Amino acid sequence: MMRNNKNGKGSLRMKRLEKSPTGIAGFDEVTKGGVPKGRPTIVCGGPGCGKTMFALEFLVRGATDFNEPGVLMTFEETSEEMSKNVASLGFDLNKLAAKKKLVLEYVRIEPAEIQETGEYDLEGLFIRMRHAVKSIGAKRVVLDTLEAIFSGFSNTGMLRAEIRRLFRWLKDHGLTTVVTAEKGEGSLTRYGLEEYVSDCVIFLDHRVTEQISTRRMRVVKYRGASHVADEIPFLIDERGFSVLPSSSMRLDHEVSNERISSGVKDLDDMLEGKGFYRGSSILISGTAGTGKSSMAALFAQETCRNGERCLYIALEESPAQAMRNMTSIGIDLEKHVRKGLLRFEAWRPTQSGLEMHLLQIHKLVEQHKPATVIIDPLTSLMVSSTDQLHSMLMRLIDFLKTQQITGFFTALTSGRNKEIEETDVGISSLIDTWIFARDVELNGERNRCLHVLKSRGMANSNQVREFLMSKEGIRLVPVYVGTGTVLTGSARVAQEARERAESLLRQQTTQEQERVLTGKRKALEAQIAALRSQFAQEEARVTLVKQQEEQREREISQGMLEMVGLRGGARRGKIGARNGKMGVEHGS
Amino acid sequence: MGVKVGGKSRKANANGSGRYLELRLYVAGQSPKSLAALANLKKFCAEHLDGQYELQVIDLVKTPQLAQNDQILAIPTLVRKLPAPMRKIIGDLSDSARVLVGLDLRDKAGAE
Numbered sequence: 001m002m003r004n005n006k007n008g009k010g011s012l013r014m015k016r017l018e019k020s021p022t023g024i025a026g027f028d029e030v031t032k033g034g035v036p037k038g039r040p041t042i043v044c045g046g047p048g049c050g051k052t053m054f055a056l057e058f059l060v061r062g063a064t065d066f067n068e069p070g071v072l073m074t075f076e077e078t079s080e081e082m083s084k085n086v087a088s089l090g091f092d093l094n095k096l097a098a099k100k101k102l103v104l105e106y107v108r109i110e111p112a113e114i115q116e117t118g119e120y121d122l123e124g125l126f127i128r129m130r131h132a133v134k135s136i137g138a139k140r141v142v143l144d145t146l147e148a149i150f151s152g153f154s155n156t157g158m159l160r161a162e163i164r165r166l167f168r169w170l171k172d173h174g175l176t177t178v179v180t181a182e183k184g185e186g187s188l189t190r191y192g193l194e195e196y197v198s199d200c201v202i203f204l205d206h207r208v209t210e211q212i213s214t215r216r217m218r219v220v221k222y223r224g225a226s227h228v229a230d231e232i233p234f235l236i237d238e239r240g241f242s243v244l245p246s247s248s249m250r251l252d253h254e255v256s257n258e259r260i261s262s263g264v265k266d267l268d269d270m271l272e273g274k275g276f277y278r279g280s281s282i283l284i285s286g287t288a289g290t291g292k293s294s295m296a297a298l299f300a301q302e303t304c305r306n307g308e309r310c311l312y313i314a315l316e317e318s319p320a321q322a323m324r325n326m327t328s329i330g331i332d333l334e335k336h337v338r339k340g341l342l343r344f345e346a347w348r349p350t351q352s353g354l355e356m357h358l359l360q361i362h363k364l365v366e367q368h369k370p371a372t373v374i375i376d377p378l379t380s381l382m383v384s385s386t387d388q389l390h391s392m393l394m395r396l397i398d399f400l401k402t403q404q405i406t407g408f409f410t411a412l413t414s415g416r417n418k419e420i421e422e423t424d425v426g427i428s429s430l431i432d433t434w435i436f437a438r439d440v441e442l443n444g445e446r447n448r449c450l451h452v453l454k455s456r457g458m459a460n461s462n463q464v465r466e467f468l469m470s471k472e473g474i475r476l477v478p479v480y481v482g483t484g485t486v487l488t489g490s491a492r493v494a495q496e497a498r499e500r501a502e503s504l505l506r507q508q509t510t511q512e513q514e515r516v517l518t519g520k521r522k523a524l525e526a527q528i529a530a531l532r533s534q535f536a537q538e539e540a541r542v543t544l545v546k547q548q549e550e551q552r553e554r555e556i557s558q559g560m561l562e563m564v565g566l567r568g569g570a571r572r573g574k575i576g577a578r579n580g581k582m583g584v585e586h587g588s
Numbered sequence: 589m590g591v592k593v594g595g596k597s598r599k600a601n602a603n604g605s606g607r608y609l610e611l612r613l614y615v616a617g618q619s620p621k622s623l624a625a626l627a628n629l630k631k632f633c634a635e636h637l638d639g640q641y642e643l644q645v646i647d648l649v650k651t652p653q654l655a656q657n658d659q660i661l662a663i664p665t666l667v668r669k670l671p672a673p674m675r676k677i678i679g680d681l682s683d684s685a686r687v688l689v690g691l692d693l694r695d696k697a698g699a700e
Contacts, residue, residue, distance in 0.1 A: 105656065106656075107659065107661060108659045109659075109661065110659075113673065113674060113675055113676050114676045114677075114678055115675070115676065115677045115678070115686060115687075115689060115690030116677075116678055116679050116686070117677055117678070117679040117680070117681055117682065117683045117686035117687055117690060118621075118624070118625075118628075118679035118680035118681055118682035118683060119621055119624075119679055119680050119682075120621060120662040120663060120664060120665075120678045120679045120680065121621065121662065121663060122661055122662055122663070123616040123619070123648075123662075123663035124614065124616070124648060124655050124660035124661045124662055124663045124665065125661045127616060127648045127649065127652045127655055127660075127663075128652065128655045128656065128660075128661075130652065131652035131653060131655070149661065152661070153662065153678075
């Protein structure tokens with residue numbers, strides 16, 4: 001019995017969890033699949049919060065992407081108005097209607113021309129809905145501001161009963177429905193519609209903080225499914241509604257061991273000679289005019305040279321201006337833009353809220369599919385509180401990391417010295433490689449210095465280098481570290497010149513000594529040669545003497561033989577060999 | 589369109605009252621409210637309109653596509669198409685005084 005019960009419950013749960021994808025960017029991700037299938041969902045919020053847009057996109061995407069025809073029943077705008085409004089988003093409602101993918105049903109309520117007498121119900125609404133659904137075999141329904149009917153009829157008891165009946169009817173017919181409703185005072189909807197729709201309630205909010213509007217979405221309720229209960233930023237633009245996918249709270253993105261050049265050889269040298277890790281986040285911070293943008297441009301150039309795509313987001317300069325300025329240090333970015341490798345986007349940071357920026361970046365990344373993203377400068381986004389920026393950056397960096405995109409950010413710091421590093425601590429934890437640029441004022445000049453503050457996963461150089469920009473590009477030269485002082489700029493150049501002179505002198509002395517030595521060696525070698533020839537003569541003479549001696553001995557023994565022959569011995573033949581015996585025989 | 593019930597043709601409009609009504613009653617099948625409305629309307633017409641009207645009864649169950657033109661939501665709905673402006677009376681038309689107001693015939697009714 002118990003087991004049966006359990007099984008029954010399980011299957012019920014499975015049914016309840018069935019979801020219908022809305023096709024709205026990011027929303028299906030946040031709700032893990034979309035809105036409850038075959039059930040009504042309430043989308044509520046204040047005026048202008050985007051609920052109609054949400055509902056419409058749900059319908060249009062359903063018709064175009066999921067082959068689910070839909071009925072749009074609008075109570076506030078006429079079909080023509082609606083078509084016009086969404087045409088700007090690239091939705092052609094009339095075309096969809098002609099293809100029998102969509103029915104536009106405009107319900108007009110004009111309280112002034114209606115007189116009530118006696119009992120009535122909303123059967124007319126049902127008939128129209130039924131007819132519309134049947135005519136195209138609709139799977140989706142949108143009721144745009146159903147509550148408008150409350151203004152048309154005085155019998156609210158009847159209205160509530162009819163609304164309840166309508167929702168039941170929609171459910172019974174398995175129609176995935178989105179109902180929009182106006183936000184009420186102290187309640188989610190003005191007429192308490194949420195009490196009829198208990199499956200899914202989505203709240204949209206549009207607020208203005210510091211003159212900048214931000215849109216937020218919250219899934220208030222999602223029966224039978226876990227959901228993200230946070231406020232999630234969203235955006236409405238020329239491509240429709242998009243919800244910002246929430247950052248993954250887990251840190252489990254893949255990492256790459258691949259190294260990519262920073263575009264500045266000397267900087268690569270400071271990073272084990274290999275550059276950054278692919279997919280890491282790089283921050284270069286510093287005061288104004290320390291060469292941050294130049295570094296960014298070089299990095300962009302390097303990316304494009306390797307045939308990869310780069311997305312450059314400029315928040316201070318227009319693309320044309322930025323590119324012109326970069327030609328002064330020999331960087332031609334325009335070439336890469338023409339090739340389509342580099343995408344240069346510029347907008348005013350004050351143009352919109354942080355979420356908007358973030359979403360825009362998301363969209364651009366999805367469109368352009370870059371290997372590297374540059375944001376110059378990141379600090380321009382700090383128009384709102386740092387808390388917000390922190391969470392936005394975390395989302396952004398997370399997003400880039402999951403896609404193995406290298407992020408290169410510049411940050412403008414206003415103060416000097418230690419303070420700078422402290423103010424940036426807020427984002428430092430998110431950054432893998434942090435390069436710090438500053439200027440050093442000495443001997444009446446300012447020189448740019450740069451060092452690597454940290455770089456995760458590599459033995460980075462601890463050197464402070466001087467940053468030199470010229471038409472030939474950027475060089476990072478080691479600063480002169482002398483007796484207790486660090487010299488940069490002309491002081492360094494002077495010191496180096498001095499050293500060069502000294503070294504030249506030393507070199508000259510050495511060369512002179514070498515010359516003397518060479519001469520000596522030559523003399524010695526000549527001497528050796530003379531001795532050798534002397535020795536050779538001696539040797540020849542000794543050899544001659546030796547030969548003469550042998551000759552003489554041969555002649556002597558020859559003479560003895562002849563003497564023996566003359567004495568006439570019988571053993572003539574052996575006489576030479578037995579000289580000793582001969583003497584003995586001779587004696588006996 | 590719907591079913592013509594009662595009333596006279598336009599030619600009959602010769603008795604000088606100057607008010608000729610074109611009415612449409614939207615109903616949904618044989619529902620009690622629809623039937624009540626039709627009965628009440630017939631009675632009303634006989635009492636107040638003196639044949640100066642034309643009535644169409646439209647059953648939306650049979651012809652649902654007609655609901656959109658006159659923006660019908662409530663059933664039953666009586667629509668005064670002529671004279672302009674259009675007027676709507678919703679309900680079973682049980683209160684004939686309100687029907688008079690709704691059809692903007694009150695002054696005339698008062699005078700009678």
